[in-house]
Amino acid sequence: MKIDPNTKTDLSAQIAKAIRDAIVEGRMIVDERLPSEAELAEQFEVSRPTVREALKRLAAQSLIRTQRGAFGGAFVKRLSYEEAYGQHVTTSTLLLSMNAVSFETACEARYALERACAPLACARRSADHLATMRAEIHRQTQPGLSDESFCASDVAFHRALVDAAGNPVLSYQLAGAVEAMQPLMNMITFTARSRETIERLHTRIADALDTQDAAAADTALHELEAYTLTLGHDVMAARARKAT
Amino acid sequence: MKIDPNTKTDLSAQIAKAIRDAIVEGRMIVDERLPSEAELAEQFEVSRPTVREALKRLAAQSLIRTQRGAFGGAFVKRLSYEEAYGQHVTTSTLLLSMNAVSFETACEARYALERACAPLACARRSADHLATMRAEIHRQTQPGLSDESFCASDVAFHRALVDAAGNPVLSYQLAGAVEAMQPLMNMITFTARSRETIERLHTRIADALDTQDAAAADTALHELEAYTLTLGHDVMAARARKAT
């Protein structure tokens, strides 16, 4: 491990990259201990604060964990689904909010991904998943539910649908799309009437999973996408009217 | 902004979280300038190195960028698709390699997601996308191509398929799944015979997009998934034999 002396980029960024590459390329394995900060400083010929900044960068990406005390230090960390999931949601949310992604684009992506899960979910759904979906549907019919709570329940319902596919990689990938959409969905004011329509479609989806009818699930998801789009357009139109 | 004095977690992690929350919740907008390191140190009542470690954590997540010189400082950064994509690929790759995800699970997720794009890709594919796909197919027929190069071309082909759907959110989400699979795919030794089969299936997919036949694309992707699975199983079986 050697670092370049005088480029444009930060030394801490270079050091972080060197270590990150070692981990990603498998030259360092999970739970392997990195040299101490003092040793790294010596190896890279920089000071300890610089090494520390590099290590914090890696810690922010959940690539290492640190432990204090004798025989402590920095260790290569096993990336868990939970952490990867959290990072993915954060990144996706920011990406949508900072880049003016249209409601249509986000909606289309979300439902395309959910339809990808539907056949697998029909084949593998457990009683547990079905119960979760029914419970969320029931919650959505409660009067006096705030728009935010309704959206949260909606996310929970769709997460159950995704998880029912029984593929953790799929769950991880899709969680970002579904959860990152929530702020966009929260813009919508759900009238009693639209809630009823959504609840009916949710019920059809749950029924399709129950009877393992992939085609019916696909159709219901298409209709739900179309209905969500019209709701979104109504909100936009209402805002445009108010603006004039 | 105030920070807790004596919890278990690092001060720099707490500070990073406070600022990250401010960004994610929209209390700070893109290109807004953060207070200087000295000012942040004063506000949070910590030293400047601690603040710097916090800022490096945020920089590692592409949430801020820093600029030296007068009127420089840390600014909220607009998260680009490219950066989000890079982070997503890194995270996904590590998640797969560190958690012993089975070849079957990864394969299933990948093709389920690609099938989700297929109908959109059929509707919207441009001449450019088709040309890219044909070019990669041609490359895959070159004799003497290494397994690694063949895999890289395969990834390029599938990326073109995903991009053809014309939905950046979808491209971003799927890139992680497709690209993170590459190390797993690189394990496979592609015989001349298997390359020929894959090329035939790729051609069918390209043809389906060309004629905008979504059903044909779906079928071809299903067959390609099944064939990839058998190739993977052959490799596993060969290894098992060698191990005895």
Added chain:
DNA sequence: GCCTTTAAATTGTCAGACATTTAAATGTAA
């Protein structure tokens, strides 16, 4: 043999200093 104490190693934090970079402000000349 078990418990307590001690010592050592390592990260977490701080203070202060200097180097480097950048843009605005200022000054100067055409």
Added chain:
DNA sequence: TTACATTTAAATGTCTGACAATTTAAAGGC
């Protein structure tokens, strides 16, 4: 007045040295 060169101030980047907090292993006492 405008264009260009110089100065200056603000900010990050880096270093040195130190001390605090934490944790484990080893030493020592019973």
